[in-house]
Amino acid sequence: MKARYFSPLLLAGAAVAVVTLPSHRTTSLPNNAIPNKFIFEVASVSEIPRDLQGRSPHEAVYDSLRKRGVGFTVDREFNHEGLFVGASVTLDNADDVKTLVSDPKIQALRPVISIPSPKDQLKKLEIVKSRSDPHVPADTESTHILTGVDKLHAKGVLGKGIKIGIIDTGTDYTHPSLGGGFGPGFKVAGGFDFVGDAYDGSNTPVPDNDPLDQCNGHGTHVAGIIGANPGNEFNISGVAYESTIFSYRLFGCSGSVSDDIIVEALLRGVSDGMNILTMSLGGADGWTESSSSVVSSRISATGRIVTIAAGNDGAFGSWYSSSPGNGINSLSVASIENTVIPLQNATVSGDVTHDPITYFATFPLPINDTRPVYATSNDTTVVDDACDPLPDSTPDLSKFIVVIRRGTCTFVQKLQNAADKGMTAALIYDNGNGFAAITVDNFTATLIQADDGAFLVEQFAAGKEVLLTFPQSGADTQFPSDVGGLVSTFTSYGPTNDMFFKPAIAAPGGNIISTFPVPLGSFAVLSGTSMATPFMAGVSALLFGVKGTSPAVGIAARDLFQTTAQKVPSSKTDGDPLQTLTQQGAGLVDAFHALNTHIIVSPGQFVLNDTANFKPLQTFTVKNTGRTSKSFKLSHVPAGTATTVTAGDIFAADGPVPLTTQYASVKFSESSFTVRPGQTQKLTAHFTAPKGVDATTFPVFSGWIQLTSADEQLQVAYMGLAASLKDKQIVDNTDEFFGLQLPAILDTAGDVQVAPTNYTFNGTDAPTLLFRLAFGTPLILVDLVPSNAKISTTLNRREELDLLPRKSSSSIKTLGNVFEFDYSPRNSDASDAADNGWSEITLTNTFANGTTIPNGSYKLLFRALKVTGSPKNEADFESWLSPVIGVAA
Incomplete structure (x- = not known):
């Protein structure tokens, strides 16, 4: 069936500013489509009419277009039978797209879209220089411990012989931890640069055979998560550090890439014999239809594993999944926060004795002298400390560390009022809202914990001299993260608009130390689903290393990872629901469980659809590949139901998306069963959507069917919508954004x-x-x-x-x-x-x-x-x- 097409005029921008009208002479297209550029797909050689035999299907299309007066330039051709046969072209006249879509030899036509350069989620790039640097995570192998990779490493499972293609910004293969060289015999054994250093997405690519990157760094960080050799000064190792890496570079030092280059890189990876392809890139899309998504899905269906970042748009709420991560069969990967945070300590002296005070910063505050503290209020219960201008009796604060209580007004307002009295450095102590990073603009200030702040204020109020020193090295602390093990808030929420289960799985991606280009510092700490994705690629390599690289293993991988995953809560508070599967996928990967279970549960996920297309009856199988019988009990474990649209409004609820405990209910064909060696048990589950929900909030319910034996738990994830998608308003006809009614x-x-x-x-x-x-x-x-x-x-x-x-x-x-x-x-x-x-x-x-x-x-x-x-x-x-x-x- 012929695909629909995009027919552009001159146009389409993207931006938003409340009340202020946009400048309407923009040139970017909706969904980042590139003007006049299209990818067409043709029938394979065996399917084209006989009179076209002897010519390639590409030439048949070109000849047809020329005869119909269409001017075009061929940007690149794709000729991989069974995956994708076609080309990307730039039309001289965008209006000629109608001619392309009417050509019977063209099976599908899609716009070429622009994918932005991958970005980490830290406000500041954290280059690390030595093991004693304060911003190195306290337990550099904590991600391996979190996922059972450490146990596999202890058994010698290291990914040897598995080929992983990294489609990213290139790799600094000169890094000692990445093998120090390029080509056969080295860790980075091959690859290709599709674009060159100067490419930014708007100019002409200059390809060559060398994927070296020493100006961007993202791909080098990704490569280290997969393959960094142990024995470095930071005591880190890649998940599959004996695997072989091919580096496919498709970003320059900055800028974007067109997705026809992504398609070319994917097909090159298949031709080069990659067992795994990994892409830490993408852009918000919501649909499964982009060219790179489609090709990724087809590659996955052949038995190769394709891992793709779920996206870092969690702040924008649900129904905002990323492409090409939306590829139906590929593994879209969410990010989990590391269990440790690298923070700083200040030392306390003077008339008091106190343990070092931890402050929320990865680098030491640039304070080189010892200073006394000054509290803007002696009352540790004050709710609006420093929200108003400080009194005239306030001394010159330039030589103090000013201590202010959190609350009521913004941090910047408090700091500005203190700065008006000369403040140059400050500590804000928490009021119970949580110890985390805060926004302080350009002020030298950060957050400390409530008890530490209360101590400083009480001693100051008692008239004692309290001095603080901020060591510039050696004062790092191994601070447990209070969100460690939770889904990173930046992870994009699914599902897709057509109700596909995205993301699929989660892996550690928050606060990850890995390799970085040698000229840029050699090691860095970054966060993002970009970091979780190569972790999942590494786990996939461990799987192939143990189970073999047959297509059957690759095709079953998603089910295996999902059914053995660890459920992730929405918070550390008892009684709060488990995190919605629209953000965590089926859960945090448990590599050791996945590679050691003898129970194969299939499928790993149920998509129940919306109420208009509800599929309440689901069937799954449990196969015992072990040598002993196993008995299981079935139970239902719900996750929080996601209120995806704000009540009384038409807009998606921003992240963190609100969760409710209005759960679905499930009945099983059997509540318990025993499966003997070699036997397969077939089971059914009958779902009932949550009752009493507000359908106008388009609540997505999710959870797991749990199988519990004496020594392990397995699961099948599910997701459904307690509303009809057809009822969801599409077009914004409010005046909320510009002060005028739209359109x-x-x-x-x-x-x-x-x-x-x-x-x-x-x-x-x-x-x-x-x-x-x-x-x-x-x-x-x-x-x-x-x-x-x-x-x-x-x-x-x-x-x-x-x-x-x-x-x-x-x-x-x-x-x-x-x-x-x-x-x-x-x-x-x-x-x-x-x-x-x-x-x-x-x-x-x-x-x-x-x-x-x-x-x-x-x-x-x-x-x-x-x-x-x-x-x-x-x-x-x-x-x-x-x-x-x-x-x-």
């Missing part, structure tokens, strides 16, 4: 058009359609209709239109399509363009097929298809009709 037409000056307005389409004299999506949509259509059209729409205010009864069984008659986009993600509520805050389309005076729009008066009909809706049913679209637009070209 809207902006005129040449960038003001909202209200009255009929003529445009010449000379230069910048053209209208712009501004809109936001509150949820993803499979299809956006923007069509031209007569100015006197009487069309029933769903989003306009009724008093503005002459409405007719809606006809749900037939399509609306239009003058022609001017814009179409498939599989659009929702917009975020971010305040900058890079984070997908809005979309806008600046129109030309042509239809999408390239024909000129005659001068005259028209309206734009904007339509967005509801999820699970039919494009043939007009009632399944949300629609909006614009003010009158005059074409006077």
Whole structure:
């Protein structure tokens, strides 16, 4: 079946700013689509018509396009039978995309999209220089202990003979811990640079055979998580440090990459014989349809393991999963926080005795002298300490360490009031909200724990001299993380808009020390799903090393990892629910359990779908590959139900997404069973969605079917929606973001058009359609209709239109399509363009097929298809009709 296509005009930006209108002359496209660039897929050689035999399927398409007058440049060809045969092309005229989509030799057509360079989640890059440096995690092998990798290493399971392809920013293979060289016989035995140092996503790639990276570093950090040799000064080792690495570089020193290069790298990795491909990259998408997602999924289906970052957009809430991590069969990896935090200690002296005081900083505060403390209030219960200007009696604070209690106003406001009295350094003590990093702008200040702050204030109030010193080395502390073992808050939430189970699994990704390019410092501490993903690739290598590299092992890997995973709570507070599976996947990988169990449970996940398409009856099997019988009891372990949409609103709830204890219920065909050696037991589970939930919040319920024996637990994860996706409003028609009701037409000056307005389409004299999506949509259509059209729409205010009864069984008659986009993600509520805050389309005076729009008066009909809706049913679209637009070209 032919895929839908994207037909661009000139346009589409992304950004957001409350009340302030955007500049509407942007050039970026929705979903980061690159203008005029498309990837087409053709039938394999064996499937093309006989009269085309003798020519490659690519040449057959090129010849057909030339005969129809289409100008194009071939950027790259793909010719991997069984995975992907096609090409990426740049059209001279974007309107010619209609010709491509109508070509019977083209099976699918997708826009080429831009994927941003991977970024870690730390505010400051932490380069480490020695084992005594304060920002080295206290237990550098803590991630191995957390996941059972340490036990496998102790048994000599190290990934020897397994090939892992790292698709990233390249690798500094000169690093001693990464083998110190490149080519056969070295740890980094091969690879390719698809782009070159200078590539930034907007210029021409300059490929070569050397994937060395000494300017970015991300890929080198990834490589160390997989393969760093032990025996270095930081006592770290890769998860599979005897594996062989191939490095595929597709980012320059900075910038983005087009996903046709990602596809090329994936296929190159398959041709080079990689057992595992890993990609710590991606961008918010919400759908499973991008080219790199599709190819990743197909590769996974052949028995290779593909691990991909789940994304770092957790702050934007649910239904915001990342591509290519959305590949249906690939392993999308969430991040778990490391169990330790590298922090600093200040020493206490003077008239008092006290243990060193831990302060929340990975580097020492730049204070080289010993200073007395000064408390802005002697009352340790004050709720608004330093929220108002300090009194005139306050001394010059420049030579003190100022101690302030947390609460009421912002940290920066407190610090500014103290700075007005000369403060140059301060410690804010906690009031019970939690010991964590705080935002202090450019002030020299950080947080200390409540008891330490109370001690300092009480001693100061008693008139005792209290002195603090901040050692610049050797004062690091092994501080247990109070969120260690929890899902990193930055991890993107699923599921996909079409209800696929994303992410699939979790691995350590928060606060990870690994290798870094030698010129940039050799070792660094980074955080992100980028760090969890290579960890999972390393675990996959251990699996292949033990079980063999047959396709059957690779195909079953996801089920094995999911059914042996560790359940992750939502907090450290007793009674709080387990974290929603929309963020943790099936749980934290337990490598030792996965490689040592003799019980194979399949499948590893159930997708129950929404209420309109609910699949309550699920079947799974339990196979005993061991030598003794095992008896199990079945139970239901629910996770927190995710309130994915804010109550009374249409927008996704920001992360951390609120959780409730309104759980599903489950009945089993058997409550207990015994499975003998070699036997397979078939079981069923019947699910009932949670009762009493508010369907307008689109609650996603999830959890596990748990199988418990005398010596182990296994599980099957599940996820469902207690609402109908078809009921979810797609288009933002509120005034919450810009102070004006959306969608809207902006005129040449960038003001909202209200009255009929003529445009010449000379230069910048053209209208712009501004809109936001509150949820993803499979299809956006923007069509031209007569100015006197009487069309029933769903989003306009009724008093503005002459409405007719809606006809749900037939399509609306239009003058022609001017814009179409498939599989659009929702917009975020971010305040900058890079984070997908809005979309806008600046129109030309042509239809999408390239024909000129005659001068005259028209309206734009904007339509967005509801999820699970039919494009043939007009009632399944949300629609909006614009003010009158005059074409006077």
